[in-house]
Amino acid sequence: MLKTRSQMKRILSSLIATLALSVGLQALAKPMLLDGNVTTERVENLATQIPWNRSLGQAEDAAYRDGKMVFWVHMLGTMTGAT
Amino acid sequence: MSLSQDPAFSALKNYFECGYRDITNEPYAGVSGVHQVGGNAVDTSNGAGPHNLQLFMLSADGTVLNCLPGYWHSQDLIPEMQLAAQLNQVWLDPKLSRAQKDQMFTQMHLAHIHEHSPQMVRRSRMQSFDMKYEAEHRLGRSDTILNKGAVQMALLSKGKMPPEAFKTTDEIFHERMASRPFVNYNQFDVAAYADYGKPKYDKKEDYRNADGQVDKLAARNAPEMGNAAADQQQMRPRRGRRGMAGMLLNASSNLWGNGPKWGNNGSN
Numbered sequence: 001m002l003k004t005r006s007q008m009k010r011i012l013s014s015l016i017a018t019l020a021l022s023v024g025l026q027a028l029a030k031p032m033l034l035d036g037n038v039t040t041e042r043v044e045n046l047a048t049q050i051p052w053n054r055s056l057g058q059a060e061d062a063a064y065r066d067g068k069m070v071f072w073v074h075m076l077g078t079m080t081g082a083t
Numbered sequence: 084m085s086l087s088q089d090p091a092f093s094a095l096k097n098y099f100e101c102g103y104r105d106i107t108n109e110p111y112a113g114v115s116g117v118h119q120v121g122g123n124a125v126d127t128s129n130g131a132g133p134h135n136l137q138l139f140m141l142s143a144d145g146t147v148l149n150c151l152p153g154y155w156h157s158q159d160l161i162p163e164m165q166l167a168a169q170l171n172q173v174w175l176d177p178k179l180s181r182a183q184k185d186q187m188f189t190q191m192h193l194a195h196i197h198e199h200s201p202q203m204v205r206r207s208r209m210q211s212f213d214m215k216y217e218a219e220h221r222l223g224r225s226d227t228i229l230n231k232g233a234v235q236m237a238l239l240s241k242g243k244m245p246p247e248a249f250k251t252t253d254e255i256f257h258e259r260m261a262s263r264p265f266v267n268y269n270q271f272d273v274a275a276y277a278d279y280g281k282p283k284y285d286k287k288e289d290y291r292n293a294d295g296q297v298d299k300l301a302a303r304n305a306p307e308m309g310n311a312a313a314d315q316q317q318m319r320p321r322r323g324r325r326g327m328a329g330m331l332l333n334a335s336s337n338l339w340g341n342g343p344k345w346g347n348n349g350s351n
Contacts, residue, residue: 042088052102064144071095072103074139
């Protein structure tokens with residue numbers, strides 16, 4: 001028996017919802033793992049494109065001069081080393 | 084690292100002078116596994132690992148405008164940076180008195196909680212082990228717990244902590260900031276501010292396979308960095324079972340780290 005257009009829409013909608021749910025559940029079950037090559041590239045980008053002060057005083061002076069705020073990170077390790 | 088991704092990356096370049104400090108030897112620092120630059124990384128929830136990482140947004144004179152404890156998703160950093168910029172305008176406004184500035188600081192931080200998107204709130208759920216830690220070690224005095232009764236039931240039944248009984252980390256840090264209006268960085272009590280959950284946080288990224296499962300044998304002797312004393316303190320439970328039952332029956336209602344509530348004059 002041929003399905004009506006509205007019946008087909010309902011079937012497609014529930015199929016899409018089921019697929020989305022399974023993808024969502026998979027994403028929840030499996031933490032998104034970033035490969036080491038990707039992280040290397042991102043860290044290099046972060047470390048080279050942005051000058052990271054090691055002195056808060058110098059960062060404050062530069063921020064005052066340029067009319068900016070200061071973004072000051074407390075972290076275990078160094079920006080380009082082990083963390 | 085989320086800072087390396089847009090939109091946060093562009094915002095850092097355009098609106099901030101950036102710097103960092105290695106807190107490995109600080110007494111308030113937590114413990115983590117050692118992760119080299121070329122190692123793997125995993126996504127996690129906002130506010131995870133608060134003892135290991137704190138992101139300060141300061142005015143040029145060192146006044147703390149905002150501080151995010153732990154990891155934060157790139158897209159969730161932007162609204163907080165915008166709030167910092169608005170607070171900076173308040174701080175620099177010569178027409179406002181200090182009392183007025185402080186009140187606005189408190190109100191703006193508390194109001195920001197309600198501006199967070201549902202997606203950001205979902206990304207800001209406390210980690211289950213952090214909830215468990217707060218329940219076991221600070222049940223009577225934690226400012227992270229919304230429903231003490233539900234948490235007590237979970238402890239007694241040795242079940243999982245109900246997430247809805249805990250605040251999300253975005254709410255926790257805004258409430259804590261609200262009680263610290265325009266404090267200079269040098270006077271900011273980061274140890275208390277960033278203290279919730281387990282001192283040790285490590286996702287063992289370098290020991291996960293493609294399916295995300297941890298190779299527990301390989302991870303067992305993984306090197307660590309940070310405050311080893313904090314890790315040792317965590318391993319000793321605060322009370323035994325009988326002590327825990329007694330504590331549950333006699334839990335006080337004093338909250339730890341709580342600041343002024345919405346509508347109060349934040350004049351501290």
